[in-house]
Amino acid sequence: MREIRAEIKYGDCADILAGDPANTFDLIVTSPPYADKRKNTYGGVSPDKYVEWFLPRSEQFLRVLKPAGTFILNIKEKAENGERHTFVLELILALRKQGWLWTEEFIWHKKNCYPGKWPNRFRDAWERCLQFNKTRHFKMNQKAVMVPMGDWAETRLKSLGKNDVTRFDSQVGSGFGKNIANWLGRDKAYPTNVLHLATECGNKSHSAAFPEALPEWFIKLFTDEGDLVLDPFVGSGTTCAAAQHLRRNSVGIEIKQEYLELAREEVAGTAYQLMEKAPEYGKNNDRRNNGLHRRKSTAAAHK
């Protein structure tokens, strides 16, 4: 078993990456600092300047990413003065101009979103996970993120009611007999482009931007073991921890000193964990169920 490296570098990713050779990373997955009008927020970037701020950095991403690699950008525009900001839309257009292919937009549905009530708006329960690529032929391990089939398979396919047969039939538009055979006996299905994950809350002192299950899912999907993952805005180190758990090498870059410590601790703890009780993690990982459509019975059973 080869050793897995997870390195946390200190500085602005634009500078750090300039020293790296082209075509180095298999996957870039990150959740950059969101645009924020409050200037006092350290590191906050104004929405109006966001694209301008982002482009020099994404130019490096494009250079250091391997041709078959993928870039996942987790981001969401805030509401302000009654409107959604448009800087994310503008960013997508600008990235395409820069040479990226906008392959897909995944939706992260935050099951436990922030509470609140306003006269003109409901709670915001989703974020964008934008997928960009350098080429049309990128690595994608779909089987790695297959999920247990829902109750659909369990209840309906086992004892097929007439209703289900006719409904299935009308959907497919052809005889039902042959196609249904593909589903019987299968217990896993491919996911969709909607991810259902709760935000991690209240477990540790540090608050990660995204739950570990999110980078984990994309790492499984777009890399193999031993591949190299980059998070240019690594924050408290969630991406590198996830990479290490999945036996991928990783580089995280962070410009804020206080996060730097946190990230290094996170990664060190993960490495220790792996040596001490790797089997435990595997179990734990299965339980997490890829973060997609967790079956209710499973969730209940674990308590």
Added chain:
Amino acid sequence: MREIRAEIKYGDCADILAGDPANTFDLIVTSPPYADKRKNTYGGVSPDKYVEWFLPRSEQFLRVLKPAGTFILNIKEKAENGERHTFVLELILALRKQGWLWTEEFIWHKKNCYPGKWPNRFRDAWERCLQFNKTRHFKMNQKAVMVPMGDWAETRLKSLGKNDVTRFDSQVGSGFGKNIANWLGRDKAYPTNVLHLATECGNKSHSAAFPEALPEWFIKLFTDEGDLVLDPFVGSGTTCAAAQHLRRNSVGIEIKQEYLELAREEVAGTAYQLMEKAPEYGKNNDRRNNGLHRRKSTAAAHK
């Protein structure tokens, strides 16, 4: 009980609406013909020309919408040649330039999305429902779409935990007695901006662009009984049927002859249904649970 009108007009909405006075409609909700590169699709609009095609029509929408009205646009870009189209992003930017406020983007999560498998892409399980407004002060009946709460209410509100009291107390900084009364006896919560609706499948001969629950939800949210709803691309009449069920007046516009017949039949059938068995529909409607976050205990109990 006043009579509810549902009128299906024939023609291009740009022309039809030009004859209507300004500030006429309380809500515009529609699912326009999607951009489609295949020119043979009747009525298909090329993605490159989509914004250009849409703007003269949305200009009329802006004129005929009441100041406190809302415009809901259900749309989703297709993938082509490995990339997502950008015309929807461009449309949002263009509509803002036209004078619209981009208030919110709701996600319609299609629980049972179309089956299929591709090497570079998972199944598409969501569509955008873009909310635009003329002014920042629009009508919004949030209570009309409240949904059953999670387990929280069940367990906690019955016997109020100390935490709820203390947090409330510390936040408000005054005695807790007065507002806590709002919580007792509540079993519903406000929804989020993610809608979980199944697509309607195979019950009718025509395949509606969206399930009736979708316009229904927005009609409940943004109009009162007796208000006037417009669907400028009404297709098979789903929006007008939903409006009629909810006792809102409606106008639907359709340019395709064959859909026109369908829509008029749909609306006529609905009107008949209303007279014959109104109570039945109400029951059915409750059961539908607004399509949002059905409680787990309920789901489990259902097995």
Added chain:
DNA sequence: AGCTCTTATGAATCATTGA
């Protein structure tokens, strides 16, 4: 192990107040 009950806390948003 299981089950209940308790507690903490989030990439939030708007209206109001104060400088």
Added chain:
DNA sequence: GTCAATGATTCATAAGAGC
């Protein structure tokens, strides 16, 4: 007048305690 800070609002989840 513009801009920044403060207060009010709110719910799904995980972890922990107790039985």
